[in-house]
Amino acid sequence: MDREKLKEFLLKKFPEAKVVSGGKEVNIKCRLCGDSRKGSHYHFYISLGNEVEPPMYKCFHCNAGGLLTVSFLSQLLNFDIIDSDIAYELNEEIKNKVKYSLYRKPNKFINNLIYHYPIIDNDINREKLNYISERIGYNFTYNDLMENKIILNLGDLLYYNNIIQYTRDKDIMQKLNDFFIGFLSLDNGYVTLRKYINYDIYPDKINTRYVNYNIFNSISGTMRYYCIPTQCNLLSNEPIHIRIGEGCFDILSILYNLNNNNRYNNIYIASNGKGYYNVIKVLLENFNLINIIIHLYPDNDVSQYELQYFIDKIKNIGINVYIHRNSYPGEKDFGVPINKIQESVYKV
Numbered sequence: 001m002d003r004e005k006l007k008e009f010l011l012k013k014f015p016e017a018k019v020v021s022g023g024k025e026v027n028i029k030c031r032l033c034g035d036s037r038k039g040s041h042y043h044f045y046i047s048l049g050n051e052v053e054p055p056m057y058k059c060f061h062c063n064a065g066g067l068l069t070v071s072f073l074s075q076l077l078n079f080d081i082i083d084s085d086i087a088y089e090l091n092e093e094i095k096n097k098v099k100y101s102l103y104r105k106p107n108k109f110i111n112n113l114i115y116h117y118p119i120i121d122n123d124i125n126r127e128k129l130n131y132i133s134e135r136i137g138y139n140f141t142y143n144d145l146m147e148n149k150i151i152l153n154l155g156d157l158l159y160y161n162n163i164i165q166y167t168r169d170k171d172i173m174q175k176l177n178d179f180f181i182g183f184l185s186l187d188n189g190y191v192t193l194r195k196y197i198n199y200d201i202y203p204d205k206i207n208t209r210y211v212n213y214n215i216f217n218s219i220s221g222t223m224r225y226y227c228i229p230t231q232c233n234l235l236s237n238e239p240i241h242i243r244i245g246e247g248c249f250d251i252l253s254i255l256y257n258l259n260n261n262n263r264y265n266n267i268y269i270a271s272n273g274k275g276y277y278n279v280i281k282v283l284l285e286n287f288n289l290i291n292i293i294i295h296l297y298p299d300n301d302v303s304q305y306e307l308q309y310f311i312d313k314i315k316n317i318g319i320n321v322y323i324h325r326n327s328y329p330g331e332k333d334f335g336v337p338i339n340k341i342q343e344s345v346y347k348v
Contacts (some may be wrong), residue, residue, distance in 0.1 A: 003048040009086050013077055023046060029075050032278050033062035034309035062275030065095055066222045087255045113188035116146045117160040128152050128181050129194045133251050137337025138256045148228050151182030151191055166206040183248040187223035189216055192248055222282055226270040228255055230263035240289055242267045244276050245297040249335030253299055257338040277310045297324045299333045311348050321348050
């Protein structure tokens with residue numbers, strides 16, 4: 001693909017666009033989340049691709065990311081006309097390179113991954129189990145963790161699925177296995193790993209609370225959100241309640257502490273940040289959801305002003321939206337036991 005042509009096209013179509021990363025990427029304002037209120041600093045990056053990877057995009061504000069397809073680029077441009085040469089080359093680039101990816105999907109959406117397997121009752125696993133139980137204030141069992149797609153040991157998940165090709169080096173894999181707790185994604189292609197021990201591990205590589213592990217080296221991350229398994233009847237007259245929290249522990253607490261483990265016609269999903277609209281977009285486009293109500297559970301550092309962008313986009317398509325806040329003194333989110341939750345709810 002002619003990357004210079006793509007670069008010039010992006011610079012022409014997006015007034016705020018600038019070239020970054022030594023000419024390998026173009027930085028623009030995110031049209032999905034509205035981006036930062038600071039007019040000079042934007043979080044949306046478009047990679048122009050290389051000999052191995054096709055053009056891709058990533059927003060570090062709402063966590064949206066994936067292939068820069070013609071349809072997605074058209075959406076960014078408010079469905080403006082795309083140069084025919086650019087469109088053709090993008091389609092060919094993606095078609096030719098995606099088929100060589102390690103990513104594999106036995107069906108349209110979900111990777112066929114085993115996450116029910118024997119968990120060894122040892123000191124490390126008991127420590128991790130106790131950590132989760134104390135965070136939520138619920139006495140979880142190993143079986144509960146499997147039902148909720150919680151991964152105590154990354155190595156076990158890969159072993160029981162006969163996955164021997166890793167996407168991180170051996171030393172990193174050992175640290176991720178020992179010192180992190182995982183949450184398996186909606187498409188079973190990613191594990192959101194949360195460090196549960198408060199000391200530095202490989203400060204120059206994984207000194208963060210969260211690490212995203214890409215199981216199949218996928219070049220698309222549109223379904224990497226953590227979603228708890230539930231049952232939804234699409235033909236029911238009852239609405240389906242989509243409940244979106246920012247973090248994995250938030251959404252786990254929302255299920256057990258606020259909704260009494262009610263899984264019928266409820267979807268519990270973590271946005272891994274503030275990308276609420278992108279979560280809704282993924283669910284609506286891929287799972288034929290019609291009669292729905294949206295519930296947002298933002299952290300308390302997210303203002304109503306920031307939420308309004310998402311709310312307006314959702315309400316424009318006729319969906320009711322409720323905002324839930326934890327007003328308990330000193331708490332910022334819902335990822336805590338019930339005795340530290342003081343829920344306030346309002347419709348917008």
